[in-house]
Amino acid sequence: MPEYPYKYILTSLFMLLILCISVPASAQDSAVNRLKEEIQDTRETVKQQKQELLKLTREERDMFGELAAIEDRITNVERELFRQEDELQRITVEEEAVRSEEKTLRVEHEVIVERLKSMITKLWPVHSRKLENRFGNLDDWQSADRNFVWLASLYRETRTELQKAQRKAEEISLNLRTQGELKLKAENKLAEINTTKDSLLEDKLDLLSGIRGIRSLKLTKEQEVKGLLETINKLNYRLKSLTSRKIQNFEGSLPRPCEGNTLVNFDLSAKPPVRGIGIKTDGNVDVKSIFWGKVVHNDTLRGFGRVVIIYHGYNYYSLYAYLAESFVKSGQEVEKDEVIGKTGYYPNLKETGLYFELRFHQKAVNPQEWLARK
Structure with a gap:
C-alpha cells in the first residue's frame, strides 16, 4: 500500500x-421518545418470539423422544419379523419333508395294495372252492388243518398290511393338516407383524414430517428474531445519533x-x-x-x-x-x-x-x- x-x-x-x-x-425529544417506544416494542416482540422458539424447541425434543421410541419398537418388530420368517421357513421345509414322506408312503401304499390284490387273487379261488366243497374232498383231517392254518395266516397278513396302510394314510393326512395349520398361523403372524411395522413406519414418517415442519418454523422464527435484533441495533444507533453526534x-x-x-x-x-x-x-x-x-x-x-x-x-x-x-x-x-x-x-x-x-x-x-x- x-x-x-x-x-x-x-x-x-x-x-x-x-x-x-x-x-x-439536532436531537428532538419527540423523535427520541418515539424511538425508545419502538425499541421497547421490538424488544417485547423479540421476547415473545424467543418464547415461541423455546416452545418449538421443546416440541421438537419431545418428537425426537417419540421418534427414538418408535425406532426402538421398529427394531424389536424387525427382530420378531426375522424370527417369524425363520419359523415360517422351518415350517415350509418341514412341510416339504412331510410331502416327500407322503410320496414315499403313497408308493408303499400302492405296493401294499398290489400285494393285497395278489393275495386276494390267490385266496379267492381257494376260498370259493372250499365254500363249494364244504371241505368234502379233503383226504384227512391233517390236510384240512394245514389248509385252514395257511388260509388263516394269509388272511391275518392281509388284514395287517391293510391296517398298516390305513394308519400310514391317516398319519400323513394328520401331519399335512398340522403343517398346513402351522403354516397358516405363521403366515398370519407374519402379516400381522408386517402390518405393525408398516404402521410404525407411517408414524415415523409423520413424526419426521412434523420435525421438518417445526424446524422450518424455528428457522423462520430465528430469522425473524435476527431481523428484530438488527432492527433494535439500528434503532439504538438512531437513538444514539439523535442524542449524540x-x-x-x-x-x-x-x-x-x-x-x-x-x-x-x-x-x-x-x-x-x-x-x-x-x-x-x-x-x-x-x-x-x-x-x-x-x-x-x-x-x-x-x-x-x-x-x-x-x-x-x-x-x-x-x-x-x-x-x-x-x-x-x-x-x-x-x-x-x-x-x-x-x-x-x-x-x-x-x-x-x-x-x-x-x-x-x-x-x-x-x-x-x-x-x-x-
Whole structure:
C-alpha cells in the first residue's frame, strides 16, 4: 500500500481543521421518545418470539423422544419379523419333508395294495372252492388243518398290511393338516407383524414430517428474531445519533463504507505500514459516509486516485480512496450512510475496490475496531 507523502498529509490535515465546521446536534425529544417506544416494542416482540422458539424447541425434543421410541419398537418388530420368517421357513421345509414322506408312503401304499390284490387273487379261488366243497374232498383231517392254518395266516397278513396302510394314510393326512395349520398361523403372524411395522413406519414418517415442519418454523422464527435484533441495533444507533453526534461514542458500531470483502488489513508493523483497510468489491458499488460530517477533500491524490476526506468533528477524519467518481464537493455536509461516490480500480488488488482510512488528529487508527462486524 503506497503511503501519503508526509508533508502532504500534514498540509491536508491542517486544511481539514481550518475548513471543518462543527456538525450541529439536532436531537428532538419527540423523535427520541418515539424511538425508545419502538425499541421497547421490538424488544417485547423479540421476547415473545424467543418464547415461541423455546416452545418449538421443546416440541421438537419431545418428537425426537417419540421418534427414538418408535425406532426402538421398529427394531424389536424387525427382530420378531426375522424370527417369524425363520419359523415360517422351518415350517415350509418341514412341510416339504412331510410331502416327500407322503410320496414315499403313497408308493408303499400302492405296493401294499398290489400285494393285497395278489393275495386276494390267490385266496379267492381257494376260498370259493372250499365254500363249494364244504371241505368234502379233503383226504384227512391233517390236510384240512394245514389248509385252514395257511388260509388263516394269509388272511391275518392281509388284514395287517391293510391296517398298516390305513394308519400310514391317516398319519400323513394328520401331519399335512398340522403343517398346513402351522403354516397358516405363521403366515398370519407374519402379516400381522408386517402390518405393525408398516404402521410404525407411517408414524415415523409423520413424526419426521412434523420435525421438518417445526424446524422450518424455528428457522423462520430465528430469522425473524435476527431481523428484530438488527432492527433494535439500528434503532439504538438512531437513538444514539439523535442524542449524540460524537463519533467516539460509536466505536464498534459504525457502518462499513461499502459492500465487499476485506482483503487488506490494518497493520502498522508491516513494511511499508498499512494505515487502513482494502475492500474488494463486485464492480463499481456505492461508497457511503460512515458518519455525519463535512467533506474537506474531494480531488485526486497521488498514489490513491480520486480521494474523498470527511471531517467528523473532534479531530476524526475518514478517507475513501480509489473512487471511480464522487458525488460530493468540498465543504458539503453529508449524512451518515449518504452515498459519496463509486468504487474504482484498486491497483494493489488488481480489481475494483476501496481503500479506507480512519484518523484521529494525524494518527491512523484501526478501522476494523470502529466498524460494525459483518
